[in-house]
Amino acid sequence: MLSTPSDEAMAAETLALVDCNSFFASCERVFQPRLKNRPVIVLSNNDGCVVARTDEAKALGIPMGVAFFKVRDLVKKNGVHVFSSNFALYGDFSARVMKTLSGFTPELEIYSIDEAFLSLKGFESRSLTDYARSIREAVMQNVGIPVSIGLAPTKVLAKVANQVAKKKNGGVFDLSSQKTQDEVLNYFPVEDIWGVGRQSTEKLHRLGIRTAKQLRDAEPCFIQKILTVVGRRILDELKGTPCIRLEQESRNKKQMICSRSFGKPIYELSELKEAVACYVTRVAERLRGEKSVCNALQVFIQTNRFKEDAYFNITTLHFITGTSATPRLITAAHEGLERIYRSGYAYKKAGVILLDFTLENQKQLSLFDSEQQEADEKRMKIVDQINRKMGQDTVKMAACGTERAGPRSESRSPCYTTRWGDLLCVG
DNA sequence: TCTGGGGTCCTAGGACCC
DNA sequence: TCTGGGGTCCTAGGACCC
Secondary structure, X not given: OXXXXXXXXXXOOOEEEEEEOOHXXXXXXXXXXXXXXXXXXXXXXXXXXXXXXXHHHHHOOOOOOOEHHHHHHHHHHOOOEXXXXXXXXXHHHHHHHHHHHHOOOOOEEEEEOOEEEEEOOOOOOOOHHHHHHHHHHHHHHHHOOOEEEEEEOOHHHHHHHHHHHHHOHHHEEEOOOHHHHHXXXXXXXXXXXOOOOXXXXXXXXXXXXXXXXXXXXXXXXXXXXXXXXXXXXXXXXXXXXXXXXXXXXXXXXXXXXXXXXXXXXXXXHHHHHHHHHHHHHHHHHHHHHOOEEEEEEEEEEEEOOOOOOOOEEEEEEEEEEEEOOHXXXXXXXXXXXXXXXXXXXXXXXXXXXXXXXXXXXXXXXXXXXXXXXXXXXXXXXXXXXXXXXXXXXXXXXXXXXXXXXXXXXXXXXXXXXXXXXXXXXXO
C-alpha cells in the first residue's frame, strides 16, 4: 500500500537539505588550513578505500569508494593529502554543525553524519534563498565547515537542488518553482536521483528513461510495477508531492552491527572467537547505552569477497529472555561461530548483529535464571562505569584476548576536539 | 600484498492456522 | 488432468543510502 500522508501534515512547504561538502576531508582541513584548495582524501577502516574527497581530488579522477591501492600512484604523483578516518573527530564536528542548524528552525531531521533536512515553514516572509545563505555563513563561522543547501517542496527535489547548489550558485539553490524544476530535471541524470541505484538505473535506461524529467512524467502505475512502491514514491516526489516526511524524532534502532575486516587473514577458529568477542563487547555497550536488551544475535564470517571461491556464512541465535550482558552474548556468538566455521579458509572479515530489541525495563524475566540475570546486569553496569571513566577496554572479557593488533590506519589525525592529549597547541 | 562499516525498507516465499 | 484457500507471521535476500 502506498502511504498517502494527510494533506494537513504535508501541506506545501519548503524543505532545505543542508549537506556538508566533502565532510570528512573538510574536518581535516579545519586543523590544516594550508590544505585549502589542495586535493585531500580520507580512507575507510584499514585504509581500505576512499570515503571522502575534496573537489580537487575528484578533479584528479579519484572515484568515491575506490580501493586505495588502485589510486596509490595517482595520489603520489599529484601530492594528494591522505588521512585515515578519525570518526571521533567527525562525530564531534557533526554535533556542532547540527547544533548550529537547530538554531534556524524548530523542525530538523538529522539524516546522516553530514546531512540534515530543515523545514522552513513560517520563514517564507523573507527570501528563503537569503535565509539559506545566512545558515551557510553561520555554519562556516561557528564550525568552519562549508555546506551546500538545496531548497524544494519535497525531499527528493531538495536532494536534486542540493546537487545543483554544490556545483554553482554559491552553495544555495532554490528548486521551488515549476519552471526551474522543468529546466533542471530535463538535464538531471536519472541515476543521480536519491533512491535510484544501479539496478533501477539499468531498468530505466532499458526503457529509454534517462532524465529525471522523463521519470517524473512517466506513467505512475507502470513505474510502480517496475520499481515497486519505492520508485513510485520517487516519481511523486519529483512531481512536488511529498511522500517522505520529515522525521524529527530519531527512530528506535532495529539492529546494531559491529564488524571489521582484518588487517591480515585469519585461519583459526580460536582467533575468530577472539575477534568476535571484541565486536560483541562493542555492540553490547551500545545496546546498554540505549537501555535495551536483544532477543537474537547473528554472527557472520567471510573470506575475501573479491575472490572466486569466497565463503560467507551467517547464523542466528535466539534468546529465551532478552539480554544485554556481554558474557551471555559472547557465549552465543561463539556457539554460532562453531556452526559456521569451516577450516582451511583465509577469513578476512567477521561481524556480530544484535536484533529484536525490547526496552530493558519491559523485558520478560525467566523463572529459572532471573537471579543469574540480575547479577549479570549489575556486573555490566559496573564494567560500563569503569570503562567510561578510565577509557575503553580498561575492563574487558578474557575472551577478547590480550593482543591488540588493531586496524591499519597509517595517517590518522589526532583527536583534536575529543581527547585532551591531542589538543592543538598555539604559540 | 592491499577492496569499509552501519543502517533502512521492500518483497517473495515458506510455515502455520482455521 | 484436476486434490481448498485465505490470512498472518517470519525470514532471507535484494536494493539502496551515507
